[in-house]
Amino acid sequence: MDIAFAIFADGIIYGAWLFLVAIGLTLVFGVMKILNVAHGALYAIGAYAAATLVNSSFFGQIEGMAVLIVMLAGAVIAALLLGPFLERVLLRLFYERDEIVLLLVTFGLSLILEDLIKLIWGVYSHYVPGPYALFGDVEIGPLFYVGYDFFIVGLAVVVGLGTYLVLNRTNVGKVVQSVIHDDEISRAMGINVARVYLGAFTFGVFLATLAGAFTAPMIAITPTIGVNAIILSFAVVVIGGLGSIQGAAIGALVVGLSRASAINLWPEAELFVIYAVMSLVLLVRPEGLFGQIQQRKI
Amino acid sequence: MLRKITGQVRVGLRAVSLATIACVCAAPIANAEETFKLGLVNFLSGPAADAFGVPSMNGGELMVEALNAGEVPEPYAGMIGFGGMPIEIIKVDETGGAQVQIQRFRDLVQREEVDAIVGYDGSGDCLAVAPIADELKKVVVFSGCGTPRIFEENSYEYVFRAGSHSTMDNVALAHYVARKLPDAKTVAGFNQNYSWGQDSWRDFSLALKELRPDIETVGELFPETGAGQYGAQINVLMRLKPDVVHSSLWGGDLEAFLLQAGPRKLFDRTNVVFTMAEHVLPRLGDKVPEGLMTGGRGAVGALHPDTPLANWFYSAYEDKYDIPAVQGPFRFVQTILGLKTAVEIAMQENGGKKPTSEEIAAAFKFASFDTPSGPVEMAIGDGHQAIQGNAIGISKWNAQENRVELVDVEYFSAKCINPPNGVMSEEWIKEGFPGAECDN
Numbered sequence: 001m002d003i004a005f006a007i008f009a010d011g012i013i014y015g016a017w018l019f020l021v022a023i024g025l026t027l028v029f030g031v032m033k034i035l036n037v038a039h040g041a042l043y044a045i046g047a048y049a050a051a052t053l054v055n056s057s058f059f060g061q062i063e064g065m066a067v068l069i070v071m072l073a074g075a076v077i078a079a080l081l082l083g084p085f086l087e088r089v090l091l092r093l094f095y096e097r098d099e100i101v102l103l104l105v106t107f108g109l110s111l112i113l114e115d116l117i118k119l120i121w122g123v124y125s126h127y128v129p130g131p132y133a134l135f136g137d138v139e140i141g142p143l144f145y146v147g148y149d150f151f152i153v154g155l156a157v158v159v160g161l162g163t164y165l166v167l168n169r170t171n172v173g174k175v176v177q178s179v180i181h182d183d184e185i186s187r188a189m190g191i192n193v194a195r196v197y198l199g200a201f202t203f204g205v206f207l208a209t210l211a212g213a214f215t216a217p218m219i220a221i222t223p224t225i226g227v228n229a230i231i232l233s234f235a236v237v238v239i240g241g242l243g244s245i246q247g248a249a250i251g252a253l254v255v256g257l258s259r260a261s262a263i264n265l266w267p268e269a270e271l272f273v274i275y276a277v278m279s280l281v282l283l284v285r286p287e288g289l290f291g292q293i294q295q296r297k298i
Numbered sequence: 299m300l301r302k303i304t305g306q307v308r309v310g311l312r313a314v315s316l317a318t319i320a321c322v323c324a325a326p327i328a329n330a331e332e333t334f335k336l337g338l339v340n341f342l343s344g345p346a347a348d349a350f351g352v353p354s355m356n357g358g359e360l361m362v363e364a365l366n367a368g369e370v371p372e373p374y375a376g377m378i379g380f381g382g383m384p385i386e387i388i389k390v391d392e393t394g395g396a397q398v399q400i401q402r403f404r405d406l407v408q409r410e411e412v413d414a415i416v417g418y419d420g421s422g423d424c425l426a427v428a429p430i431a432d433e434l435k436k437v438v439v440f441s442g443c444g445t446p447r448i449f450e451e452n453s454y455e456y457v458f459r460a461g462s463h464s465t466m467d468n469v470a471l472a473h474y475v476a477r478k479l480p481d482a483k484t485v486a487g488f489n490q491n492y493s494w495g496q497d498s499w500r501d502f503s504l505a506l507k508e509l510r511p512d513i514e515t516v517g518e519l520f521p522e523t524g525a526g527q528y529g530a531q532i533n534v535l536m537r538l539k540p541d542v543v544h545s546s547l548w549g550g551d552l553e554a555f556l557l558q559a560g561p562r563k564l565f566d567r568t569n570v571v572f573t574m575a576e577h578v579l580p581r582l583g584d585k586v587p588e589g590l591m592t593g594g595r596g597a598v599g600a601l602h603p604d605t606p607l608a609n610w611f612y613s614a615y616e617d618k619y620d621i622p623a624v625q626g627p628f629r630f631v632q633t634i635l636g637l638k639t640a641v642e643i644a645m646q647e648n649g650g651k652k653p654t655s656e657e658i659a660a661a662f663k664f665a666s667f668d669t670p671s672g673p674v675e676m677a678i679g680d681g682h683q684a685i686q687g688n689a690i691g692i693s694k695w696n697a698q699e700n701r702v703e704l705v706d707v708e709y710f711s712a713k714c715i716n717p718p719n720g721v722m723s724e725e726w727i728k729e730g731f732p733g734a735e736c737d738n
Contacts, residue, residue: 010530123348143533144562219526220553224345228524263530267519
């Protein structure tokens with residue numbers, strides 16, 4: 001019973017965190033068809049931005065739940081500084097090129113951002129452990145959970161639902177959906193596609209920095225924290241289907257529960273299980289669980 | 299800081315120091331126009347950069363500057379650089395994997411024409427570069443690389459390691475645990491899923507089994523390197539309730555584990571013992587849980603012996619970089635001092651000329667030298683692998699000095715925790731440490 005509960009709880013917690021990291025990746029791909037390899041570096045920048053603000057002499061005085069607002073502000077500032085700049089100055093130049101070129105551009109960008117992190121924050125770890133204790137502990141049988149873990153689950157639900165509702169229930173969402181279906185027709189219908197791309201990419205960057213900012217209290221922040229996050233995010237979005245928010249949610253849960261099961265029952269296979277599940281899904285549905293078969297323009 | 303050093307270690311230290319002084323004073327000085335071109339390799343980017351690479355390189359640069367200025371205290375006082383030759387350094391990033399390192403090694407030797415190379419922390423990099431060093435006939439002295447396989451499974455002419463390997467680190471920790479936790483009945487392992495983690499757990503669990511056959515292994519966890527999220531693993535450890543948890547985690551993974559395991563009360567329920575957590579103590583400060591047992595892969599950092607050389611290096615590093623020196627800089631510096639000793643012995647034997655790689659390699663075998671982490675002897679691996687003492691202590695926050703101390707420190711002599719020359723580490727442990735000379 002203990003094991004079953006541990007697998008369920010740990011799987012949900014880890015899956016929620018993974019979804020928070022992966023949702024920006026799948027959104028940017030869905031709208032812009034860009035597999036943004038720099039998403040991991042942007043996640044790391046969000047963590048640094050939050051730590052910098054929370055540890056600053058001005059915001060350092062703030063206590064209690066208000067610290068969460070400071071962390072959110074860190075994510076927003078980082079996204080507003082980087083998102084529009086990267087989309088307008090860099091990515092825009094490559095929209096007419098093949099998707100693989102954009103993938104290579106974002107890979108190069110991830111290396112540049114990692115070096116930028118080192119230039120700004122150095123190579124040594126940064127910490128912001130205070131908020132981790134904000135929600136207390138929960139003791140369940142022999143297990144201890146930190147309340148902050150459940151806050152992350154709640155945050156993932158809010159972010160996921162919010163993004164889904166904006167895309168499916170608002171005028172802005174309808175405009176974005178139209179660009180997703182066909183940017184040329186959208187342009188002909190008077191939609192400012194460039195502005196949609198700018199907004200979608202900046203929001204994708206914000207989702208990355210948000211995930212980094214709220215992961216920061218749980219970890220030691222180093223320049224390479226994004227590497228592992230981006231690899232797992234790829235597994236999540238591939239399982240769920242590239243570009244699908246519902247798919248990312250299901251993919252994150254599948255990865256989270258698989259990993260928790262392996263750690264409890266077959267620890268040596270922790271990593272193997274994640275990619276075995278991914279391979280299995282791709283064998284049955286190559287486009288992912290919620291992905292749609294794409295027609296190729298020749 | 300509470301430091302305790304055994305009489306035997308002190309006597310040994312003095313003997314080696316005197317021997318080294320004699321060697322240095324007698325060494326003739328090379329042509330003043332000659333320099334010694336030295337390649338320094340370590341992680342300047344990637345996950346190991348903050349834990350080891352950058353601090354190591356900082357320590358190396360500090361030592362080279364001090365050697366070139368003749369400012370290093372006894373037993374190295376008065377001799378500029380290597381045998382009077384100023385040292386010229388070329389820094390190289392170790393990131394990129396084994397194939398990249400092989401190419402960079404060739405570049406250093408063939409294009410940059412370095413006289414020798416020191417560094418490398420990754421076990422895979424060391425295993426890849428070693429045969430290339432022999433092929434190009436260029437001396438390389440490894441500063442890290444935990445794997446004992448380099449000299450146990452192979453034989454090289456130009457390859458040396460002037461620091462410990464994982465066996466020494468984990469055997470010392472097993473001795474400490476066996477003594478300090480007499481009531482322990484169960485143990486579990488929590489180590490990264492690659493050679494360092496697996497070798498460390500193997501050596502620790504085998505050694506503990508020899509020392510305390512009554513302790514039963516109840517779990518083995520091998521998280522991926524760089525995972526960062528350990529909630530599920532911590533819950534498994536909470537559920538298994540072992541009396542002892544062994545871990546050889548390092549860097550960001552170790553820091554994340556400490557930050558996540560503390561609030562989950564893991565340290566209240568079990569004794570978590572670390573092979574090398576010493577290097578994160580200064581940075582984590584008051585976030586380090588009280589009562590962690592840890593070493594630093596040698597008498598390094600806050601565990602350094604009370605000698606003029608060690609005290610000078612520890613202070614000089616903190617003055618220059620505003621953070622205490624930890625194991626990375628200590629290991630890197632002892633590698634440079636080992637090479638210095640070999641170069642000067644070779645010069646003593648060749649009449650004071652700049653020595654060839656062959657002469658340096660011959661002089662390095664079975665050499666002894668003094669370091670900030672105590673005496674080091676190239677005693678095993680047919681003279682290519684160093685042995686040195688190790689120290690283990692327990693973490694305690696000192697609010698007055700605003701730093702983490704290691705208290706209840708015990709020092710283990712090199713010959714207590716290392717196999718004799720020619721004996722495989724794993725067999726030595728399984729046979730009950732034959733030939734070990736333990737005085738405490």
